[in-house]
Structures are given as C-alpha cells and as structure tokens.
Amino acid sequence: MPQQQEQQPYTPIKDIGEFGLIGHLRGVLGESEDDSILAGISDDAAVYRIDDERVHVLTTDAMIEGIHFDRTFMPMEHLGFKAISINVSDIVAMNATPRYATVTLGVPQQVPVEALGQLYEGIKQACRAYGMTVVGGDTTAAHQFTISVSVVGEAQEDAIVYRRGAQPGDVLCVTGDLGASFAGLKALVENRERLDEEGEESFQPNLDRFSYVIQRHLAPPAQLKAIRDWAEHDLKPHALIDISDGLASEVNHICEASGVGALVHEAKLPLAQETMDAAQHFGEEVDVYALFGGEDYELLFALPEEELDKLSDLPSDAFFVVGRVTEKDEGVLIEQSSGETVPLRPGGFDHFQPGEANGGLGA
Ligand SMILES: [Mg+2]
Numbered sequence: 001m002p003q004q005q006e007q008q009p010y011t012p013i014k015d016i017g018e019f020g021l022i023g024h025l026r027g028v029l030g031e032s033e034d035d036s037i038l039a040g041i042s043d044d045a046a047v048y049r050i051d052d053e054r055v056h057v058l059t060t061d062a063m064i065e066g067i068h069f070d071r072t073f074m075p076m077e078h079l080g081f082k083a084i085s086i087n088v089s090d091i092v093a094m095n096a097t098p099r100y101a102t103v104t105l106g107v108p109q110q111v112p113v114e115a116l117g118q119l120y121e122g123i124k125q126a127c128r129a130y131g132m133t134v135v136g137g138d139t140t141a142a143h144q145f146t147i148s149v150s151v152v153g154e155a156q157e158d159a160i161v162y163r164r165g166a167q168p169g170d171v172l173c174v175t176g177d178l179g180a181s182f183a184g185l186k187a188l189v190e191n192r193e194r195l196d197e198e199g200e201e202s203f204q205p206n207l208d209r210f211s212y213v214i215q216r217h218l219a220p221p222a223q224l225k226a227i228r229d230w231a232e233h234d235l236k237p238h239a240l241i242d243i244s245d246g247l248a249s250e251v252n253h254i255c256e257a258s259g260v261g262a263l264v265h266e267a268k269l270p271l272a273q274e275t276m277d278a279a280q281h282f283g284e285e286v287d288v289y290a291l292f293g294g295e296d297y298e299l300l301f302a303l304p305e306e307e308l309d310k311l312s313d314l315p316s317d318a319f320f321v322v323g324r325v326t327e328k329d330e331g332v333l334i335e336q337s338s339g340e341t342v343p344l345r346p347g348g349f350d351h352f353q354p355g356e357a358n359g360g361l362g363a
Pocket of ligand 1: 044089244
C-alpha cells in the first residue's frame with residue numbers, strides 16, 4: 001500500500017503575481033557575496049565590473065506564443081525584430097550600449113524553415129539598427145513558439161544609471177509618446193476577431209487607419225538614440241528605466257528603488273493622434289492606455305530641471321516632462337485632467353493575473 005503523502009503547501013502563482021514571484025525566487029537564491037556585481041535582479045539589467053573602469057550589462061527576455069504574441073497577426077520578421085528590441089531596451093535603460101546577443105528558439109513542428117528565415121531577417125535588421133552581433137543560441141522543439149534572447153552591453157562604470165538615483169525636485173521625463181503599442185494590439189485583436197467572424201474569403205483587413213500604433217506594437221524601436229544624445233550633451237540622468245509595463249508601473253519602480261515620491265500630470269502625457277483615435281474607436285480612456293498599456297519601450301528618466309538646458313537643441317519631440325520627483329511621504333500621485341490628484345498605482349499588466357495578455361515578463 002502506498003504511503004500516504006503529507007499534503008505540501010501550495011500557492012498559486014496568481015496569488016503573489018509576477019513581482020511577488022521574482023521576489024520569492026530571489027529569496028531562494030539568496031544574496032550574492034560577489035562584489036563585482038553592481039546591480040542584480042533589482043534593475044532593468046544586471047551590471048558587473050570587468051575591470052577598474054568598465055562594466056558589462058546583461059539581460060534576458062523571452063516571448064511566448066499565446067502570452068506575448070499571436071502568430072496570426074505577428075509577422076515572423078517583426079517578431080525577430082521585437083525580441084531583440086525589448087532586450088536592447090533593458091540595456092539602454094542602464095545607459096549602456098548593446099553589443100552581443102544569443103537567441104534561443106522553441107519551435108513547433110509545423111513551422112517551416114522559411115518562417116524561421118524571416119524571423120532571422122528581423123533579428124538581422126534589429127542587430128544592424130543597434131550595432132550588435134548574434135553570437136550564438138539554441139534551437140529546440142516546443143509546443144508553443146518561443147523566442148528567448150539574451151543581450152550583453154558595455155559601458156564605463158561611471159556612466160551607468162540605476163533606478164535608484166532619483167532625488168526630490170528632479171523632473172520626470174519620457175522619450176516619446178505612450179499607449180501606442182496597446183492601441184496597436186487592440187486594433188490587431190479586433191481585426192483577428194473580425195477575420196474569425198467573417199471568414200477568410202470575404203474579410204477585408206481594416207488596419208491602415210491604425211498603421212502607426214500597429215507598427216509600434218509589432219516592431220517597437222529601443223531608445224538607443226536617446227542615450228547617445230545624452231552622452232553627446234554630457235548628460236547623465238539620476239534615474240532611468242524603460243517603459244515595458246506601463247508608465248504607472250515604472251514610476252512606482254523608480255520611486256520604490258530611490259525612496260522618493262512623485263507627482264505625474266495626466267495632461268502632460270505625450271499621446272499620438274492615432275492612439276487617441278484608437279481609444280475613441282474602442283470607447284476607452286486614452287490615459288489608461290498611456291499609464292497601464294505597456295510595451296511602449298520608451299525611457300522614463302529623472303534629472304535636475306536645470307540639466308534640461310543641455311538638451312535644448314534637440315527636436316521638441318526628443319523628450320517630454322511628465323511630472324516631478326517629490327519626498328517619499330508625499331506618495332506616488334497623479335494629477336488627473338479633471339484637476340483631482342489621486343494615488344498612481346502600478347496596475348500594469350501581470351501575466352499571472354487574469355486579463356488581456358500583453359507585455360514582457362521580467363525587468
Ligand atoms: Mg525594463
């Protein structure tokens with residue numbers, strides 16, 4: 001007779017959420033005693049010293065079919081480009097330059113070689129755009145199409161910008177318009193639903209009017225240009241993070257890491273006309289897209305207001321001031337367009353909570 005087993009405690013992942021899970025697993029590993037590590041799991045990418053002056057920056061991010069993308073509307077070339085871009089975004093979010101990538105694929109049997117060739121066209125295009133090289137990887141069979149990329153970047157140690165340096169009085173800025181990626185996802189999902197309803201023969205895709213936001217969703221560029229502009233203008237922000245889970249989530253990350261509060265002004269959020277048109281089309285609030293949509297891969301940074309003068313020769317759309325860093329006890333707030341000021345809660349997308357799939361796991 002089999003011995004009766006004692007029931008193990010069992011916690012569903014959704015009870016603690018994505019960030020709770022990361023914290024739990026960090027606890028299992030424990031703190032490292034390696035003093036060459038300057039940033040570990042707590043930032044956009046890991047940073048470690050390679051000599052007295054230089055550091056490497058290392059990040060990894062996976063995209064899984066059905067969670068991060070839908071193959072019926074994600075062209076393979078775009079998937080390849082995006083998989084590189086979202087990793088580069090975490091490297092530039094440390095103010096470092098991406099150099100080398102490895103690519104691991106999990107491929108369902110029915111995917112043809114030609115499709116993987118297209119995927120690699122997108123990877124090649126992204127690597128050219130960011131000045132990087134693919135130096136290895138792995139390929140395996142899988143039930144769901146999976147692409148996992150790791151990227152190594154380089155920087156001088158004193159150039160690195162962490163999430164933890166924001167100071168009360170700093171202005172909070174973003175490098176571009178927000179909410180477009182989510183608007184693009186909504187447009188793509190609507191078209192797929194219409195395709196399912198109307199059938200392939202009579203279906204006319206209706207994607208032209210939302211081509212900008214769709215492009216922002218399918219092939220978001222990482223903001224390498226922004227950090228190059230800063231270097232040219234001798235500017236180093238106090239704190240920096242990329243906007244992968246939505247502005248609300250990222251502002252809270254910077255505040256938590258820096259021990260500060262913040263006040264964001266809803267009226268100052270940069271929005272593209274198409275993003276506003278899409279929100280109107282779907283009968284939703286565009287500010288929700290901008291604050292919680294995610295996958296914009298713009299940068300959020302904090303710096304002293306007077307430092308903005310250094311960037312005065314940049315085009316007017318190179319960055320936008322969206323708020324200010326405050327004392328910790330003031331909390332993380334948003335002044336709504338109505339004039340009312342309320343707490344700005346993270347509320348971004350979390351893959352372990354019920355809801356619409358969007359965005360990337362991890363930093
Ligand atoms: Mg990040």
